């Protein structure tokens with residue numbers, strides 16, 4: 082039979098699974114000799130049994146009896162004893178803190194007799210009756226499910242009758258009256274009397290705490306915080322101490338360092354003559370903890386001493402709840418405190434400097450998500466006085482303010498005049514790129530976190546809120562409407578928060594991140610900012626530890642240069658279709674629609690020098706580092722005119738329709754695909770349109786040769802997208818090798834280029850052994866691999882139903898954001914194993930969006946990849962996580 086009850090002297094901080102966070106830490110403090118009111122903990126295992134069977138486990142009652150008896154003898158009084166009652170609190174405490182989600186009942190043990198005993202002992206009748214009414218109120222609400230407002234209404238009633246609006250003016254008689262009223266409320270609402278037997282009160286309160294695990298708000302909170310549903314909660318039974326026994330009593334919270342900034346000092350709040358829930362309820366204003374020094378110096382000094390003990394013992398910042406009862410300090414709770422991202426970095430380094438933790442532990446104490454938060458510009462102040470219009474998906478963090486514009490050319494035009502603009506679209510497509518570059522931020526009403534807008538914005542480090550479905554965007558008329566009928570027209574200023582997804586009307590002030598300026602090389606670790614300094618130290622350590630390289634996904638020389646400044650070890654994905662936008666789109670359109678070889682050749686000849694120029698710039702920026710260039714992979718619909726627009730144009734023109742438009746419509750109709758993401762793209766397009774891939778390979782080879790002649794050290798790697806069968810790869814590889822040899826011969830410069838493939842289809846992963854025979858490297862394209870493994874259209878499903886899937890708990894996070902280890906991850910592991918078996922030393926990387934996601938970086942480390950590749954802005958995050966994964 083397991084042990085279901087632990088005295089505070091029996092547990093310790095490592096028993097959180099069993100005793101919950103609160104119980105484990107109360108035990109730890111007790112064992113440290115700190116002043117914790119005596120008590121015991123009923124385990125979460127007892128709760129799990131109760132929730133599974135609907136009954137308390139056999140033997141629990143005996144254990145509780147024994148522990149209660151021991152507590153009574155230690156305190157020298159019995160629970161609810163009429164002349165001098167022992168009173169206890171009954172509090173929940175799960176493994177993970179769930180603030181305010183579960184239940185507490187204080188003052189258990191009071192009844193019509195013991196209230197007199199308490200009054201006599203305390204010498205304070207008012208205090209005793211106030212305590213008694215609090216018990217009935219909390220017990221009624223928590224245990225008997227009575228609507229809490231009924232009690233509050235009764236209090237208001239009595240206050241009104243006394244002509245006051247402060248609880249402080251109520252007398253002992255008033256509280257006596259309230260006790261009577263409260264009992265009547267309980268009787269009427271719960272259909273039973275308030276139990277006067279102290280032990281019955283305690284047992285019912287314990288069961289109520291167990292039941293509160295399954296209260297709707299607790300279920301919702303766990304779902305949001307991804308806390309497992311079956312942990313259950315422990316229950317702590319603790320002898321009561323009172324902060325409301327006069328001016329020499331009080332209650333407070335304290336932090337061993339500032340949880341907002343991480344600075345050392347005295348942080349916390351204190352409330353004289355009050356109980357803990359008065360602080361929470363905000364009934365009276367607290368004073369800064371520093372004031373306690375003036376009010377009660379002895380308790381203050383002791384508290385500071387205890388805070389130091391706790392911090393040294395936990396080797397971390399702690400938060401604390403305490404009560405002072407008639408000049409005697411009691412510790413009611415402690416735990417390792419939550420903190421902001423900036424505080425996390427500062428505190429971790431401070432603790433290292435104090436010799437409390439080593440550098441590995443310092444790196445463990447911070448996360449890539451925290452670093453990401455430090456990198457984005459942010460709204461400088463609280464958003465008071467601005468109207469929140471709606472909330473969309475937080476697609477790319479940051480804070481952006483500007484005039485709403487509805488088309489890409491308008492964005493470019495206004496930005497060219499020095500105006501800040503936010504590009505608002507229903508959704509974006511490659512044509513909007515110029516506008517996205519020009520805008521401070523992007524807002525769309527459709528599309529999920531891997532929609533075009535989201536992916537491109539993240540790549541650029543640009544703030545983006547996508548899928549704000551409540552907005553009705555009318556691009557043609559240049560306005561959108563928000564819920565409540567607010568209309569925003571072109572030129573109206575809006576603010577978007579890419580970290581929360583919030584959209585505001587009006588201007589919210591924004592400030593730059595010093596951490597980004599540091600990564601950009603504009604600030605150094607020595608310039609006096611301790612946050613920058615802390616980030617620098619942690620990054621140095623992470624880099625030293627990391628086994629994974631971090632490369633960048635980028636396709637311009639400017640982005641490549643920035644990626645390099647941010648610490649990229651090369652480019653892992655250069656998406657060449659991004660080089661065919663703007664004017665060049667015409668040439669691609671011409672190529673795809675060409676009726677004969679001549680037309681095709683003309684288009685290719687025009688594109689080649691432009692491509693060569695692009696590659697030269699990128700090789701130069703990444704001199705000496707590998708550059709993986711992915712041959713063109715355009716879903717056709719992104720490069721052809723919209724079929725509906727074109728049909729309307731031709732239909733409206735009737736007999737007068739332009740011959741070119743007719744031919745175009747005919748071709749677009751022929752090429753129209755129901756699901757273009759699974760259609761003629763990637764290697765399929767390369768095989769179907771002769772010369773297209775060849776032109777790109779030639780441009781790569783010539784650019785590399787030119788760089789070499791100029792004294793550079795270009796390191797191209799040619800990557801074939803969307804391969805499903807080794808035969809596809811072989812055909813492209815053979816052609817590419819021929820062209821590389823031709824260029825080497827003609828230029829007299831031999832630039833070796835690896836030829837490899839993306840693994841983006843389940844078939845490619847499952848036949849990786851065959852594919853590796855023809856590939857010198859693999860790069861996992863996990864955007865498509867997720868799409869094709871789940872059968873989820875990456876452009877549609879997030880906005881369509883992912884929120885319901887998240888609510889249903891089918892997954893805790895979108896598989897497009899964090900790699901699905903069980904499904905997609907298994908395919909990757911198969912491909913790693915079979916690929917390396919066929920070709921020992923096969924170089925392996927990932928270039929889907931997951932390459933910059935912390936959890937996915939850890940997976941890549943575990944799966945034995947050589948590098949992750951992500952957008953330039955995510956590089957520091959990936960570097961940090963690559964280091965943490967190796968610790």
Ligand code: PEP
Nearest residue numbers: 862863864865928929930
């Ligand atoms: C991928 O599919 O993961 C990938 C990197 O390619 P793209 O996103 O361009 O399809």
Ligand code: MG
Nearest residue numbers: 841862864865
């Ligand atoms: Mg892909």
